Each structure stands twice: as C-alpha cells, then as structure tokens.
C-alpha cells in the first residue's frame with residue numbers, strides 16, 4: 001500500500017555526524033522505532049500520523065554509525081497493535097535488539113510466547129492524547145497481569161500534567177515500570193518545582209519505576225537544537241535529565257528516539273544527540289550504568 005505522509009512531516013536526518021562522545025562498549029540505544037516500510041508493513045488504520053519509512057536496515061546502520069552495540073525497539077503508535085515490523089526487525093537483529101510491543105486484551109498466550117522468543121520484553125501503554133485513543137484502565141491492568149509472569153515490564157508514556165490522575169493506576173502495576181522521556185516535564189518550569197518533584201517522588205517511593213532520560217529534542221523549548229556542530233544542545237533540558245540520572249543511577253535508560261516522530265521545528269543530527277549524553281551523565285561510572293549496565297540487565301537479563 002502507498003502512504004501519504006502527514007503534511008509537514010520531518011524525515012529523519014540523513015548523514016548524521018560521528019559523535020565526539022565515545023560510547024562505552026556494549027552501549028544500548030534503549031528507545032528507537034521502525035516505521036514500515038509501509039509497502040511491506042502497512043501503518044495501522046487507527047493511526048494519528050503517517051510517517052516516512054524508517055526500516056530495520058536503516059536503524060541498524062545508524063546503530064553502527066553512532067557506536068551503539070544494541071537497540072531496544074519500541075512499538076510506535078502509527079503501527080497500532082500490529083507488531084509485525086518490530087518483530088521482523090528483532091528476528092533479523094542477530095540478538096542485538098529487544099522489543100516493546102503494544103497488544104490488545106485479545107492477545108493469546110501463544111502469541112505472547114512467540115513474541116517472547118523473538119526478543120520482546122515489555123508492553124507499552126500510551127496516555128498521550130494526540131497519539132492514541134483511550135483504552136480503559138481495567139483492560140490495561142489485565143494485560144499487565146498477563147505479561148508479568150513472562151518477566152516483562154510495562155513502558156508508560158504520558159504528559160507531566162496527567163501524572164496526578166494516573167498515579168493510582170501506575171503505582172498498582174505489578175511489574176517494573178519504565179517511563180518514556182521523563183514523563184515529559186515542562187522544562188520552562190523550575191526543576192525543583194512541584195511538577196517535577198511529583199515525578200521524582202514517583203520514582204523515589206516506587207523502586208520498580210525506571211525512567212528514560214531521552215528526547216531532549218522534544219522537551220526543549222529554548223534549545224539550541226542538535227544541528228550544525230552544536231556541542232551544548234538542549235541546555236534547558238539538562239538540569240532535569242541530570243537530576244534523574246544522579247538521583248536514580250541504577251534505574252535510567254537512554255535512547256535516540258530515532259526516527260523522531262512528530263517533531264515540528266527541526267530534526268536533530270543523531271550524532272550531536274549522542275553528544276548530549278555526557279552533559280547529563282557526567283562521569284564514566286554514570287555513563288556505563290545509563291548506557292550499558294541498566295539496559296543490559298533489563299533487556300538481556302545480565
């Protein structure tokens with residue numbers, strides 16, 4: 001099937017620079033996606049956007065170019081609960097990729113077992129209203145109970161303003177819980193203000209909660225963007241991500257978020273995005289935990 005991209009869609013950055021920051025051996029890009037290709041793996045009818053293609057080959061080429069060893073591929077909402085593109089990527093990764101899927105209540109145990117064998121280790125629950133239609137919480141809780149015995153975890157994506165309303169649901173989840181993009185803080189508010197403090201409290205009081213300190217390119221308001229050799233990109237996000245890394249060094253993950261769906265004003269150079277890492281994980285010890293030890297433990301069980 002031929003797909004028309006959403007008007008104004010920004011394609012991923014071709015020809016990214018080589019990062020100056022040398023990733024430690026065994027580093028994992030713990031949040032990235034594949035899109036289609038649409039002709040082979042059609043986008044879901046219920047999707048809220050139609051992206052450009054971003055294939056497994058292109059993702060693996062980026063991994064090698066940037067110096068990552070492995071990927072965690074997260075089901076993107078444009079594929080709904082049809083995980084075929086993701087599973088196909090996992091199967092051709094030579095054990096160098098794990099996956100996080102989206103499933104419906106109707107998924108059966110055989111299907112879950114097959115996904116597990118392919119390298120799936122989690123399900124994603126999405127509460128960002130511009131991306132998905134509402135799914136009742138009892139349905140999500142039923143899915144969480146079904147995947148818990150497999151040792152899988154739940155990835156949650158939500159906006160900071162919605163955390164109070166979602167708190168009881170999140171804290172009742174029976175698995176490890178991984179928050180996408182720090183729960184999307186409003187970085188124009190103070191890092192020690194009540195909104196971000198609630199997020200820190202969520203992590204402090206619940207030892208099963210982890211966070212991806214990813215997506216400065218999405219959260220940043222004043223930049224500057226990771227373009228044209230910028231070595232101090234997204235300065236306004238640094239205090240937030242650094243606070244999470246330093247407070248919870250054993251429960252943080254980092255990912256490129258390639259191919260960066262739904263960005264509106266620029267598309268980052270992924271090489272320069274990697275150069276953001278030493279600003280938020282400032283010592284070799286913190287960098288190794290963030291990039292190697294934590295994701296390897298969670299996704300490869302080591």
Ligand SMILES: O=C(O)c1cc(C(=O)O)oc(=O)c1
Pocket residue numbers: 075076077078131180218257261262
């Ligand atoms: O903020 C977003 O637009 C976004 C979308 C998706 C997705 O469509 O799955 O995933 C992300 O990690 C971020």
